[in-house]
Amino acid sequence: MHCSLLQSFVQTNSIDKRLFTFFSNSFPGFCLMVKVCMESSPYFQLACPSDAYHIVPPFATARVRICFTPDETKDYSNEIVCMTAKERIVVPIRAIAARAVLDVPDQLDFSKCPVKYSTQKTLLVRNTGKLEAHYQLSTQSPFSVVPATGTLGAGDSMQVTVGFHALTTGDHYGSLVVCYNTGECWALHGARDKAVDLNVGLSTYSVEVEKTFITMTNHKTMFIENRSNITAHFQWKTFPTEEDDNKEKRRLMIKIQKVTGFYEDRPAVLRNMVQEEMAKVQQDPLLFSSDVFSIEPMEGEIGPNCSAEIKVTFKPLEALEYQSVAYCNISGRESRLPLRLRGKGQGPLLEFSSPSLNLGNILVNTLHVYEVKLINQGALDAPFTYIPSTANMGFCFKFAPEEGIIAPGGIQTIQISFNTTMLGVFEEEFQFSVAGSPVPAILTIKVNVTRPTLHFDLDELSFGDISFGFPYTQSCRLTNTSPVPVTFKLRMSKDGMQPAVNVFDQIRSNSDPSWTEGIHFYVEPREFTINPSQGTILPQGHQAIEVTLHSNTVMEFYRKMLVDLEGYGEGVESLVVTARYQPFPGLASHPPPPLKYY
Numbered sequence: 001m002h003c004s005l006l007q008s009f010v011q012t013n014s015i016d017k018r019l020f021t022f023f024s025n026s027f028p029g030f031c032l033m034v035k036v037c038m039e040s041s042p043y044f045q046l047a048c049p050s051d052a053y054h055i056v057p058p059f060a061t062a063r064v065r066i067c068f069t070p071d072e073t074k075d076y077s078n079e080i081v082c083m084t085a086k087e088r089i090v091v092p093i094r095a096i097a098a099r100a101v102l103d104v105p106d107q108l109d110f111s112k113c114p115v116k117y118s119t120q121k122t123l124l125v126r127n128t129g130k131l132e133a134h135y136q137l138s139t140q141s142p143f144s145v146v147p148a149t150g151t152l153g154a155g156d157s158m159q160v161t162v163g164f165h166a167l168t169t170g171d172h173y174g175s176l177v178v179c180y181n182t183g184e185c186w187a188l189h190g191a192r193d194k195a196v197d198l199n200v201g202l203s204t205y206s207v208e209v210e211k212t213f214i215t216m217t218n219h220k221t222m223f224i225e226n227r228s229n230i231t232a233h234f235q236w237k238t239f240p241t242e243e244d245d246n247k248e249k250r251r252l253m254i255k256i257q258k259v260t261g262f263y264e265d266r267p268a269v270l271r272n273m274v275q276e277e278m279a280k281v282q283q284d285p286l287l288f289s290s291d292v293f294s295i296e297p298m299e300g301e302i303g304p305n306c307s308a309e310i311k312v313t314f315k316p317l318e319a320l321e322y323q324s325v326a327y328c329n330i331s332g333r334e335s336r337l338p339l340r341l342r343g344k345g346q347g348p349l350l351e352f353s354s355p356s357l358n359l360g361n362i363l364v365n366t367l368h369v370y371e372v373k374l375i376n377q378g379a380l381d382a383p384f385t386y387i388p389s390t391a392n393m394g395f396c397f398k399f400a401p402e403e404g405i406i407a408p409g410g411i412q413t414i415q416i417s418f419n420t421t422m423l424g425v426f427e428e429e430f431q432f433s434v435a436g437s438p439v440p441a442i443l444t445i446k447v448n449v450t451r452p453t454l455h456f457d458l459d460e461l462s463f464g465d466i467s468f469g470f471p472y473t474q475s476c477r478l479t480n481t482s483p484v485p486v487t488f489k490l491r492m493s494k495d496g497m498q499p500a501v502n503v504f505d506q507i508r509s510n511s512d513p514s515w516t517e518g519i520h521f522y523v524e525p526r527e528f529t530i531n532p533s534q535g536t537i538l539p540q541g542h543q544a545i546e547v548t549l550h551s552n553t554v555m556e557f558y559r560k561m562l563v564d565l566e567g568y569g570e571g572v573e574s575l576v577v578t579a580r581y582q583p584f585p586g587l588a589s590h591p592p593p594p595l596k597y598y
Helices: 242-263 267-283 503-508
Strands: 004-009 015-023 032-038 044-046 052-056 061-068 076-083 088-097 107-114 119-127 133-138 143-146 149-152 157-164 170-180 185-196 200-202 206-208 218-226 232-237 293-296 299-302 306-314 321-330 337-346 350-352 356-363 368-376 382-387 397-400 403-406 411-418 424-434 441-450 454-456 460-466 471-480 486-492 519-521 528-531 534-537 542-550 556-565 569-581 595-597
Touching (some): 061 076, 107 119, 107 157, 143 170, 206 218, 242 267, 306 337, 350 441, 368 403, 471 486, 542 569
Parallel strands (some): 356 441
Antiparallel strands (some): 032 076, 076 088, 133 149, 471 542, 486 556
């Protein structure tokens, strides 16, 4: 005996049906006594009395009829118990109600489709069952199905749209699952597809905007080129991948959750606030955002074989070099396309009319005044401030004005005063800071600081041959070639301090002890007399100088007459003075008296 089954029934008054037979394999000549009974049920009734015995001849069969009376179209079950003298057999009875059956293709092939693009196929689905279908359709990403739920009458048909939107290239597979309100589900092999990249790209992957004044704007254009046969949707994103988007959203949500500590006493307020903020984070597309760069349009659609003009605007906040990257997320391309953005902010632009000023040769300890132009070459007001120099000669320069504001295109005259007591060649750099600009205005000043210049009209003052004790006089002229008057003093190098002996004074006094005892000097004699020895010479003026030599020394003279200038230094000019001792004619055998020093 086996399970008895009623299939695909629909609710009617009653069903009278032979559900099963049983077979007797008793020994020949012996009949089999079988008791048939069934638990009481409003849906199943034995056609014969319950607990009745059936006599079954050897090798014969006996039929049992059951009356099935369902009150609704659903599955029912019961069991019949058959007992003999030796065994007990339970026979299950199943009544399976009619079903709704949706006829869906076993497989749907999309072939090749663009990545990050929605491709759809429409299916005709028919209910081939006997009942109205209450269904639910589902599949797995990147596939989708519409409508996902609904009702379809027996024998009716409907259209079902299966969509495909892959975020990565390559082969993709999915199953289409049909679930009925009975709880039964059927999984079909479903759909398969291959996502590919299309010929969609940027006209350039790097945009450099020209130097732009701070707080002002400048822009440059580029294009997104769609060389495919689909309508491509694009968005400019901050991050290079969707994974990075999700990571940023998780970071923001953790940050939101940290505020819970501030609202522990107000749980309702906190809950609503956190939920609202988290919802905003989840819905945020994280489009490209920058303090200095903007892109227009931020998103849009490009028709087949068309291009879209993109405007990149640069508005620097400071005089710095800025760099950023925007990522174009576009249909038909798996990876986001990077666009590198560069721009340089320009602050107020101040420049000197000349970057350097050569003062040439100037006199030490003399005030000099010069003027330079400070020009605003930019489009912004330029506040400037002089930065005091700490260089060697910086304190010798004064600038006026030291600060101010120059309008765009304006010019400011800067007066420079210079006075120093140091000599030499100098080159100093002076800076004016400009508010809003990291680069100062720089002026380099070169100067050669010299003393007043004088010169003698002779290269050498020569006395020639001279005799002991006799005065000899030579003259020269000292000229002031400077533009300022100078006060001078003249002195002879290596000259002594004690007055020299004049031979004429000896002749006048025959009793002078120097004739017999010699000349006595405590220090070396002063043998040169200069007239005038000091004075003032006007600019481009000159002074006649007389030099008298009283030789008290038997030697060849080689001295220098030195010029000291008041306020400028000593020995600023010199003149070589020479003389050669020669005995007086006729007195060669009588040398001059000996000189004695004490």
